[in-house]
Amino acid sequence: MAIIKLSVSEQRRLSVFFTCLLLALIAWVFAMLSGTYSFTVKQTITFKNVPQRRAFRTLQPDTVEATMQGTGWQMVFSHVADEKQPVTIDLHTLEQKDFIALNTQISQINKTRDATHKILSFEPDTLYFDFTNRMVKKIRVEPVFNINYQPQYAISGKITIKPAYVTLNGPGNVIEKISTWKTDTLTLNGVNELIKGTLQLQAVKEGNISVYPKSVQVQIPVEEFTEKTLKISVRLINNPHYYNVKIFPQHISVTFTTPLSRYTELDENFFEATVDLKLWEEGYTVLPVNITRMPAYCKIVNITPRNIDFLVKK
Structure with a gap:
């Protein structure tokens, strides 16, 4: 293949030619786009x-x-x-x-x-x-949370939403299918105290529906939790034939978490433990313990023992 060798002056003239060509092309593009x-x-x-x-x-x-x-x-x-x-x-x-x-x-x-x-x-x-037909309906607010707490901290009571209900206004055939209205997601990390503030409701997706109000006040009680252990008596249920039944043991130990502010007030009267004799008729040889009543803010950690021995005398 032949190689074309250009002198310095020819190279300079060729460089000037391509530069002018490029500038002319840019000017043409700018002129076209300005129209x-x-x-x-x-x-x-x-x-x-x-x-x-x-x-x-x-x-x-x-x-x-x-x-x-x-x-x-x-x-x-x-x-x-x-x-x-x-x-x-x-x-x-x-x-x-x-x-x-x-x-x-x-x-x-x-x-x-x-x-x-x-x-x-x-x-x-x-x-x-x-x-x-236009319809007006009150529906419950459904809060959406994504909250991470510091170790040993958690919700310690009832979450308060004010107002708890919002008013929807729109087509009856659409609104009658709606039972709750969600809030925007409340995202928090490392929480260790009471949460209180305003939470916006999720936006309306249909142009023919309105929701009022657009925001709610939220209050979430948060406290530090600790463990507590109580001895709870066990009650026998489902004994329609009044069999003479003895259970062993008659008390169990329940370990649970509780807010520090409620530690001293909690006693065995806040809890109820039962065993179901109906399970014996189904072939059970021991009866599992169920905690049927306890405060909503408590969480069971351990139950000892979890199963109860029994003796039935007909």
């Missing part, structure tokens, strides 16, 4: 002025194709810029109609947008709605 074009982007839609006397459900997806006018630069970056700015549709005419003509709202929509991001038309250009 005005029409292009289509997918836009998310939201609603305002929803009708108060009619519940509705959209019969289309929550996005539309919008034909926009802008520079080439805006066309290139449209998918990044416009997805962050949803189109807000005014629904006040739904009080009398069952559809919304989007193209009649273009001038109103463009007033709220950057002048360089004008919308020319929508596809589809009409939104249709399915109407049902």
